[in-house]
Amino acid sequence: MKRNRKRGPLRFGTVAKSVFTCICIAGVGVGYVWEKNQVLRLGDEIKKRESALLAIEKRNAMLATQLAQWQSPSYLELRCQQYNLGLVSPRETQVVRLYEPGPEWDTKFTPVAMQPPAQPRPAATKELAKR
């Protein structure tokens, strides 16, 4: 080994390259750790959301049951009685049905008692029909 070799001045380019390489390696390392951390954080976030969703689904099922109970005919009847509303269904004879004029209703659906008296068509209509 030559002990008397001359040492030249440090070149800026070399130093810069070395520093840049070190920064890159450190950056990659830090980035890796940061990314891992982010993955774990996101995992925790997802877990929390999953738990929240599950809880909401459970609550939803519970509320659906409660709603069904409140909408059940027996419950509604009970409430009507409690409030003394006196609500009763009308009887068929208390219902007045309004019929659409037309051949279908006249021949098929209109009861005899409710059938409107036959009215002659206006002459103009007859004429139009002939044309």
Next chain:
Amino acid sequence: MTPSAHQTRALIVVVGLSLGFSVLGVRLVDLHVLQHKELAAQALKNREQVVHRQGRRGEIKDVNGNLLANSQSVRIVTADPSIIATQANVVAHKLAPLLKMEEATLVAKLSAPGHYVRLKAKVDEDTAQQIRSLKLKGILFEDQLLRSYPNGILASHILGFVNENHKGVQGIEASMDQCLQGTAGYEIIENDRHGHEIRALRDEEVGPRDGYNVILTVDQVIQHVAETELEKAMAEHHPQAGVIIVSRPKTGEILAMSCRPTFDPNKPGESPADARRNRCISDVAEPGSTFKIVVCSGALNEGMVTLDDRFDCERGAFLYAGRILHDAHPYGLLSVEEILYHSSNIGAAKVALKMGPAHLYDYVTRFAFGRKTGIELPGEVSGIAHPLSKWNLLSITRIPMGHEIAVTPIQMMMAMNAVANGGRLMKPILVKNVVDQDGHIVMQSGPQQMAQCITPRASILMTTALRKVPTPEGTAPKAAVEGYDAAGKTGTAEKIENGHYVSKYYSSFIGYLPASDPEISILVSLDDPEGAGYYGGSVAGPVFSAVAEKVAQYLSIQPLQPFDPKKVASLR
């Protein structure tokens, strides 16, 4: 120190280190190579955990989407008495109002020996959250799935119930179990030292699939009407049992099916097995006079009789094959139409004699008696319709009045539907469709014609005669429906106990409306009504009327014109 001493020491160190590293190397080889499989598996087991997740059981809804059954997650509150015992009184004082339990009971449980005690099951999520917020040490929660029936006893015999494993035992819960049950999923997870999952390290994840929702043809409101009216009839006549079925004759859809006694599917264990039985499909009985529709429609269909043909009803006592057949009232000459609306046993027997046993048996099988209807409910029985070879001399006169044959209410309902529906025998439908959680249809059922029992002509003639039953002329004036033209048939069948007829009766009425274009048909049957009246017309008829009126209003059924008299006259 001499160089040799240095060398010796260095050698000792080198040898020592070499030995040490060799031992470590051997151990490493042992751990990593020789014991690799076992240790790797153990490490994986310590790190990973397989969590199974069950899919939610599907819901059962009525035809309008009203919820009839669903599953909800509840909690079991447990405790570790070894942690709590010293503070049992304080903890019990805090928990008692939330768990709605007595403080003394809780103290006793919390002071028990051991590490586990169950405090209360079926605790809802809100209450569990309140308990959790108390931050009590030693109080734990376990998940529990609960099948809930929000309407209680409503449609309980249709819905059925599930066992503790959430498996259907009865009703739709059992018959549609495969659809309702979800598919289990699993996750392979890793936990941290606190036992919490590290979500980022979740290895494998197969999500569970929730069960399909089953949509029934049953209408909650009509079911409620049927149940309410049946309850009233039970209170008035005190029968042993009662059933009401409401259906659509044209499609065979079951709109309501109600039985008494009944049970609460939320607590099935609290009712006797007898109350849990669906009598509409599993109880057989002699149908009585309602069976006259089979013999008369058969004879009309074959052209062997017309509605105006007259038969001598022997003033109420007809001797045949050495036995006397009686009528409830003495009649002379009756037309076929009158035989139906006066419900003459002798008249029906004479119509059957004119038909002959082969033809009568043919119509018994055409109306599918002795066979299951195929309704989507477990436990249906086929009834008893003896083959022609087993008929005796009397059978030809007894079967027309509904003796020597046993049918289920659903069979009789479907037979009447066939008469109402132009002779088309439909399969009863209870499940409208099966949908997934997003509402996409997975399975759909539509009207299914099983047979053409009689011609539309015979059907119109039968309806013409049956229209007179709920009139002052007929056997069931109380079955008349205000504002509607209804048709139907009464039945009063003697019960058989220990092989003998006893003075107990099945009172029934089966009818439909509007008679000319039936939208609904209703069967009412009461088993052994008490009190003065036991005839189908006076006991079951009013129940039919009440149910029909309410259902017709609810469905906005138009009170249609009766058949054109000229058309009926031409068919006669």
